[in-house]
Amino acid sequence: MNDNQTTAAPVEGHALVPASGDGQVLPASLAAGPDTFEDPGLPPHIHRAADIDPAAAKRAERQVATMFGISMLGALIFVVAYFAIRDEATFFLPGVGKTSTQNVVLGLSLGVSILFIGLGAVHWAKTLMSDEEVVEERHAQASSPEARAGAVTVVSDGVESTGLTRRPVLKYSLGGALGLFALPLGLQIAGSLGPVTVGELKETLWDPENNGGKPIRLMRDPEMTPIKLADVTNGSVFHVMPETLQHSIDERKHVLEGKAKAAVILIRLDPNDIKVQKARDWGVDGVVAYSKICTHVGCAVGLYEQQTHHLLCPCHQSTFDLTEDCKVIFGPAKRALPQLKITVDDEGYLVAPEGFAEAVGPSFWERKR
Known part of the structure; x- marks a missing residue:
C-alpha cells in the first residue's frame, strides 16, 4: 500500500463500500442515496376538545x-x-x-x-x-377547469x-x-384634519398676541439670545426661535408643539440676488427668515448651499430656492416654505412684527394656499 491510499475502520452496523476517485470508503447505508429514506407521513391527528x-x-x-x-x-x-x-x-x-x-x-x-x-x-x-392536516402534491402551474x-x-x-x-x-x-x-x-x-384645526395650524408663537401685541424678537436656538442685524453677515445661517418660547416653557403649555411650529431659519443674501419683490420687502437688507418645517412631511429644512442659495430637506431631498421666495425646485414638496416678515427695532435687534401669513408645515385638506 502506497502513501496515498487510505483505509477506514468499519462502523458498527454499517458495511463499507469503496468510493470513486479519492480512495475513501463510506457506509453502505449512506452511499445508497436519499431514495432510501422512507416517507414518515403525517403524525396522528389529535382532536381538540371543541371537536368532540x-x-x-x-x-x-x-x-x-x-x-x-x-x-x-x-x-x-x-x-x-x-x-x-x-x-x-x-x-x-x-x-x-x-x-x-x-x-x-x-x-x-x-x-x-x-x-x-x-x-x-x-x-x-x-x-x-x-x-385537519392536508398534503397536496405539486402539479403543473396551468390548472384545468376541473x-x-x-x-x-x-x-x-x-x-x-x-x-x-x-x-x-x-x-x-x-x-x-x-x-x-x-x-x-x-x-x-x-x-x-377638519376645518376646526386649520386656524390652529396657522397659529404659532410668532403671533404678536403672544407678546402683548408687540413685535417678537428673533432668538438664537438653543442659546435663546437676541440677534442684531449687524450679527448676520453675508452667507451666515441662524436657527431661530421666538422670544415668546420662554413664556410657553414657563407655563408648560404645548411647549414641544409650539417649538416645532415656530422653528425658523435666518439667512443673509446679497439683496440683488433676491428676485421676488415680496421676499425682499419682508426681509431687511437681504436678511430673510423662512419656516424650517418642510411642506412635504414636516422634516427640518436645515441644509443651506451658499453658492446656489438652495435650502435642502435631508429627509426626501426637497430643494427650495431662497432667491425665488423659497419655491420648490426639486423633490416631493409641493409648496414653498412660508416666509416670516422681519424688521429691526430701535435697539437694532431683529423682530417679527406679525406671524406667518399662512400655515406652516405639510399640506392638509382645507389648505387654500
Whole structure:
C-alpha cells in the first residue's frame, strides 16, 4: 500500500463500500442515496376538545364572542373620550410625569380594541376552525377547469369550516368589532384634519398676541439670545426661535408643539440676488427668515448651499430656492416654505412684527394656499 491510499475502520452496523476517485470508503447505508429514506407521513391527528365535545365548542364560541365584544367596547370608549375629555386635562403618570388624559385614554382604548380583535380571531382559529392536516402534491402551474372548480369548492368548504354559517353569533360579533373599530380611525382622520384645526395650524408663537401685541424678537436656538442685524453677515445661517418660547416653557403649555411650529431659519443674501419683490420687502437688507418645517412631511429644512442659495430637506431631498421666495425646485414638496416678515427695532435687534401669513408645515385638506 502506497502513501496515498487510505483505509477506514468499519462502523458498527454499517458495511463499507469503496468510493470513486479519492480512495475513501463510506457506509453502505449512506452511499445508497436519499431514495432510501422512507416517507414518515403525517403524525396522528389529535382532536381538540371543541371537536368532540359540543359543550366545549359552545364555550369557545362564547369566549370568542366575548373578545369581540371587548373590542367593540374599546372602540366606543375611544369615541366617547374623543368628545368628552378636554384637550387640557392632564394627570401625573408615575415614571412619565404630567401626561395628557385624552391621549392616554385614546391610546389605551384603541389598543384594547385592536388587541381583542386579534385575540378573538386567533382563539377562533385554534379552537373552532378546522385543523385537519392536508398534503397536496405539486402539479403543473396551468390548472384545468376541473381543478379551478375544485379550488372554488375548497374555498367554499373553508368558509363552511370556519363555522360562520352555523355560528351566527360569531359572524355578528366579528362584524360589530370590525365595524366599530373603523369608527376611531375615521373619527381621528375627519376630526383632526377638519376645518376646526386649520386656524390652529396657522397659529404659532410668532403671533404678536403672544407678546402683548408687540413685535417678537428673533432668538438664537438653543442659546435663546437676541440677534442684531449687524450679527448676520453675508452667507451666515441662524436657527431661530421666538422670544415668546420662554413664556410657553414657563407655563408648560404645548411647549414641544409650539417649538416645532415656530422653528425658523435666518439667512443673509446679497439683496440683488433676491428676485421676488415680496421676499425682499419682508426681509431687511437681504436678511430673510423662512419656516424650517418642510411642506412635504414636516422634516427640518436645515441644509443651506451658499453658492446656489438652495435650502435642502435631508429627509426626501426637497430643494427650495431662497432667491425665488423659497419655491420648490426639486423633490416631493409641493409648496414653498412660508416666509416670516422681519424688521429691526430701535435697539437694532431683529423682530417679527406679525406671524406667518399662512400655515406652516405639510399640506392638509382645507389648505387654500
